Amino acid sequence: MLEIKNVKKTFNKNTINEKKALNGINLQLNEGDFVTVIGGNGAGKSTTLNMIAGVYPIDSGRIEIDGVNISRYPEYKRAQYIGRVFQDPMMGTAAGMEIQENMALAYRRGKGRGLAWGIRQSEKSYYQEALKKLDLGLENRMTNKVGLLSGGQRQALTLLMATLQKPKILLLDEHTAALDPKTAKKVLEITEEIVGEQNLTTMMITHNMKDAIQIGNRLIMMHEGKIIYDISGEEKNHLEVEDLLRKFEEASGEEFSNDRMILAK
Amino acid sequence: MNGLMISLQDAVVQGVLWGIMVLGVYITYKLLDIADLTVDGSFALGGCVCAIMVLVFKMDPWVALLLAGMAGMVAGAITGLLHTVFEIPAILAGILTQIGLWSINLRIMSGKSNIPLLKTDTIVSKFIDFTGANKQAASLIIGVGIAVIMIVLLYCFFGTEIGSAMRATGNNEAMVRALGVNTNWTKLLALTISNGLVGISGGLVCQSQKYADIGMGTGAIVIGLAAIVIGEVLMGKLRSFGSKLTSAVVGSVIYFVIRAVVLRMGMNANDMKLLSAAIVAVALCVPVVLRKWRLKAAYTEGGE
């Protein structure tokens, strides 16, 4: 499904600000894998997702989706395979456009865009049904500007938009981190529901260890641009936060540090 | 009094013809958040191309107008390429094209800085022959007709798949790319369409005033921005996209009416650019000042 082979990335090469962000990432995802990603500040989690999505070109290595080498595709061309939700609720939607217009844009992800109407009448009932499932009352506000929505509503909408057109892989970068705990919980529930329903292959960065353990079938831990721990199946189910902390110290020889990381059990 | 009426009527006609240019500026400035300085050059380009096509190549004035629009589109595309492919900041890319166009426009007019169209047919004279209307009425009807057509076309275009992707590009570029749209393409297209409108406007103004002049576009961007600001003040409450486009043309008409009035009141014509710049500067400053003022006013020492 997704195959990442020895991907490296250094930012600001040959300058005083040179930063090795990815030090040879190798990862293979199977169809339907739901992987949670944890790691300290600056471990390279976001960069990994950005490399898959093609936000920046990689320095070396290879990224394949379903056997297609997308390593050199520009970001907009990879979008046909990838659904994304960002940490910042402002980033996933166009504030000045209507809810239904945003959805129509997302519905056409990866499709050629021409001079056909940007939104057809027949799509609207489909969007309405989809919004109803979020249970946020958005189905009655389809012509509202997205800028009027709360952060949580925008994140839920972004999630829905990312999956309207089934992606081969869904990338979630701390998509609940900017929300209050109650809203975060709700958005996480919606995430599990949508992913489960469509059996989506998913990578989710989270700073909540408990979520990382409970959600999904696989967990990877990153440190200094490398994957230092990869656990799945039965083994993952029995994981405790302490195990993760111990694993981290073993692998890195340092104490786990992430000022945002929630270590609570 | 009679003189005032005539100059006001003139102002309305000018406002409508320049309003087509304002529509172009609206696309780049309001939808894509780019202040595109190409327009000073592409407006004059439209005028020069139109004059030469009519005068030297004896073309039908409508065809000449079309060519003026196409010339404007080429100019916009050059700015678009400089900005997107070569990542030159939009303002600088526009200035480069504008400066280059100055020389090109002079070459188009064979080195003359002014070309009168005294005895040739124009779309205005053709319309007069056809209907018997007077000159002002003819210019007004043509101007309003073209403005309405352009507004309808733009309204439809921005409702299409490409059009909505373009609007979204101005809203949130990262999202649009994540949804599979090449934002370089949407920006390039927007700049091209915008300057096409500017070129047509230049051609219309040239035909209605019966001359093209190398300096006819100087300060056009500021006129465009001022007209947009005025339109927003007058019609900002209206939300639909169609009324926003209309407000651009209405703003242009009001701009030229204000101009006619202050000139009539004895203001030096050379000071007009200062007035326009001041209108735009004030419009841009007010929201910032308000925001800062609110921040200050919201501060309380106790943290209440």
Ligand SMILES: Nc1ncnc2c1ncn2[C@@H]1O[C@H](COP(=O)(O)OP(=O)(O)O)[C@@H](O)[C@H]1O
């Ligand atoms: N666009 C960029 N330019 C320069 N450095 C970057 C950029 N993006 C990330 N980095 C650096 O790469 C490292 C990894 O960052 P990131 O992947 O965002 O970490 P995290 O695991 O916290 O998401 C950090 O040191 C960060 O400062």
Ligand SMILES: [Mg+2]
């Ligand atoms: Mg991150």
